[in-house]
Amino acid sequence: MRLTFLGTSAGTPSRLRNVSALALQFDQQSAFWLFDCGEGTQQQFMRSPLRLSQLQFVFISHLHGDHFYGLPGMLASRSLQYGADTPVTVFGPPGLLRFMQTTFEVSGGTAGYPLTIHEVKPGLIYEDERYSVTCLPLIHRITSFGFAVVEKDQPGHFDVETARSLGIPAGPLYGRLKRGETITLPDGRTVNGSELVGPPISGRKVVYCCDTIYCQNSIHLARQAxxxxxxxxxxxxxxxxxxxxxxxxATQAAQVAVQAGVKALVMTHFSPRYEGQGVEGTGMERLQTEARQTFANSYIAHDFWSYDIPRHEA
Ligand SMILES: [Zn+2]
Ligand SMILES: [Zn+2]
Structure with a gap:
């Protein structure tokens, strides 16, 4: 899994940073998800390796302009892209549906692909065979949600060598053994699949909390992320x-990281006031230094920076 930051400035864009947007890509999957969509996000896409045509889900944290004013433009532009005909679902707080309907209605615009807007309630908002997404309200000036993406545990490695040495022919029998079934070979021997499959590989967890004060729900969502x-x-x-x-x-973000027992903290949504300090934006680095005093594995994001989340070892 890979996070790519498309906007890391708070409130307004700065010389070096656009307003909030964060893409999440998955291993061996072209579709990606987007968290928040500040104004200008569609131009940030053009400057990144990500293709808007492969956008699948958008999660909007709250209805402050720096987190969603880029949404109608981005979704409309996607209609004009060749091959961008796959569905897009947008999850966000109450009010988002009215905003989108009104925008499309008064501008006469439509999406040229299936577009669904879901107004979320706290709890599980999406689940498929590989991932689930939950959201909880954070504490901000208006309703603001944090999101947790949890990858489900994957089956352990299948021991092909041993299967071969037992004389099991490759093919459908391997599939049954991988699922832990016991099979009977043509010569009457039985083989228990669970003995050929290693322990399950635990899934990864990515959490997004923006915008919020230090709050218990951030800690709750981020637990062991x-x-x-x-x-x-x-x-x-x-x-x-x-x-x-x-x-x-920055200290409070690091305190959430400590309380939740996360492996890494990546900070974003920085007030442009710090950017003018130091040489070419290095003033922002003091936020990283500050956070590291509380939680060592802390980083500050910048636009177009990617952070990889490796698979867990079995
Ligand atoms: Zn904001
Ligand atoms: Zn806000």
């Missing part, structure tokens, strides 16, 4: 501004 993406709009010295705006400091 491989990576927590959490907003860090402000430095610790600006705690008062953070509280007033319903945002977090």
């Amino acid at each position: 491989d990576v927590l993406v959490h907003e860090a709009t402000y430095a610790g010295e600006d705690l008062e501004l953070a509280v007033r705006g319903g945002h977090s400091t």
Whole structure:
């Protein structure tokens, strides 16, 4: 799994950063998901290796403009792209459906592919054979949801060598053994599949919390995650501004990471006020230094930066 940050600025775009958008790609799968879609996200796609035609789901955290004003334009532009005829589903807070319907109605626009808008309630919002997605309300100035993507555990490795040495012909029997079934060979021997399959490989977990103050639901969602993406709009010295705006400091993001027992913290949604400090945006690095005092494996994201989440070993 790979996260690619398409926008990491809070509130307004800056010289170096666009407003919020984050893509999640999956191993050996071309479709990807998008978390938030600030204005200009469709141009960020053009500057990245991601193709809008392969967009499958969009998750909107909340209805502040820096998180979803890019949505109608991006979805409309996708209609014009060759081969972009696969369905797109957008999940978001109440009000999103009315916004999208009104926008398309007054502009006479439509999507040239099946488009579904789901207004979410806390809890499980999506599940298939490989992944589930849950959301919980965070604490911000308006309703704001955090999302947890959980990959289901995968079957362990199948011991092909041993299967061959037992004289089992490759083909449908391998499939049954991989599922742990006991099979009977033509010569009467029985083989128990579970003895040829290693322990299950635990799935990965990715969590997105933006925008929010430090809150229990972020910790709850992020529990044991491989990576927590959490907003860090402000430095610790600006705690008062953070509280007033319903945002977090880098230290608070790191505290959530510690409380939830995550493996890594990636911070995003930075106030442009820090960008002018230092040389060419290096002022932002102080947020990373600050977070690392609380949680060592902390990173600050920047636009077009990717973070890989490797598979767990069996
Ligand atoms: Zn925001
Ligand atoms: Zn907001």
